[in-house]
Amino acid sequence: MxxxxxxxxxxxxxxxxxxxxxxxxxxxxxxxxxxAIEGMRQNGWTLWTVILIRLVAEEFNFKLSIMGQGDNQMLLIEFTETLPEEVTVNQVNQFISALEEKLSYIGPPLKIEETWISKDYLLYGKFPIKNRVALTTSWKKNCRMFRCCNEDFPTIETSLSSLAANLYAAVASDNVTQPIFFLSISDGHNQQFSLFLVIYQ
Structure with missing residues (x-):
């Protein structure tokens, strides 16, 4: 191109x-x-992938909804309630195999090792949903709550500021906030103690 x-x-x-x-x-x-140039062909590849997914899905008896996420496509496949679970599982597996075969000829290839299927868990972007209930994402944000910030010369102010920003993000994405506050206070206390040890050695 x-x-x-x-x-x-x-x-x-x-x-x-x-x-x-x-x-x-x-x-x-x-x-x-x-x-290749990342991003320049993204829209074209997304459109092409959606067309191929629709083409393969025409051979199967289910309702397909595509919720695109750039180079990742999330598919919602709906069956009638009267259909036995073994039949639905078999149809989904056949659909994935047919999709992999079709994409292997034309491209872009389907990464089977990165493809997963669930009947009650949905991960749309970074938001997990289980049984139609949105789950919290605070623990992922808690992992960003650490004492060492990306400063060349960290001070107590920059470290505590980084902790406070990550605390706010974690609290905003959870229903129970006390454990997150405790984690932040504990990490902030350790941060001050560590910096004093470095300064006054």
Whole structure:
């Protein structure tokens, strides 16, 4: 797609030279790019993938809804209530196999090792839903609550500020806040003690 295009560095340190036939190729400007460019073909691939999923699903007797997430597609497959569970499981497995086969011919390939199926658990983006009930995401945010922030010279102020921001994010995504406050206070106390030890060695 970009093979005949000119690509050049756009970080402000380089300015391409214009030649009569186009741009002059040198260290910062090149042509005949073989690799992919992340994001440039994303919309096209998403549309293409959705069309192929719909094409394969036409062979099966279920209702399919596609909730796209960029290069990840989340499919909601609905069966009639009277259908036995063994039949539904078999149809879903056949659908995944047919989809993998179709995509292996045309692309983009289906990553079976990253594909999972559940009848009662849904992960839409970063939001987990089980049995139609939204679950909390505070423990994931708690993992970001650590004493060492991304500062070259951490101070008590920057460390406590980082802890407070992560505490706010964790509390906002949970129903029970006391354990999160305790974790934050404990980590903040340890942070002050650690910094004093480093400063006064």
């Amino acid at each position: 970009f093979y005949d295009s000119y690509l050049y560095l756009v970080d402000g340190s380089y300015l391409p030279t214009v030649a009569p036939t186009g741009l002059k190729t040198d260290l910062g400007c090149w042509k005949y790019h073989f690799g």
